[in-house]
Amino acid sequence: PLNFPHCAITITRIVTKFVTLDGTTVFPVLISVLHDGKEFPNPTEFDPGHFLNEDGTFRKSDYFMPFSAGKRLCVGEGMARMELFLFFTSILQNFKLKPITDPKDIDVTPLEKPGGRFSPHYEFCVIPR
């Protein structure tokens, strides 16, 4: 939910309400967007349905912002998206992923830790096709 900290280099107005002074460290908090209850009905749960249309096709959401927003957003976003696409499509095209337990027993509840919510560790078999 937290973005990387930034340092104001001058008197800066954020939105219209907050004024920060030169040298103030600012932590942008993205939680109001990432946890928007209208956009994501179960905002604290891992729910792939948040990104699917009723017919199962992909639904892009502007509320999902892993690369942040604004002037200092990630400059590597295009490259990262391309890499992730190549990485995952290569795996899915070349390997069969088999869970070691019954998929029903896999717990996808995120781990609550200081600084955020993290996915649990999983073990699975990667079998060449």
Ligand code: HEM
């Ligand atoms: C899944 C992969 C990645 C994620 C989720 C990610 C996410 C982020 C986030 C959240 C920021 C902070 C934006 C802000 O402070 O407002 C950032 C900054 C940055 N990222 Fe990434 N990033 C990824 C991959 C990459 C790659 C592959 C590169 C370079 C090839 C890269 C280069 C940078 C740089 C240079 C900044 C600092 C930009 C600035 O401060 O103006 N990132 N990234």
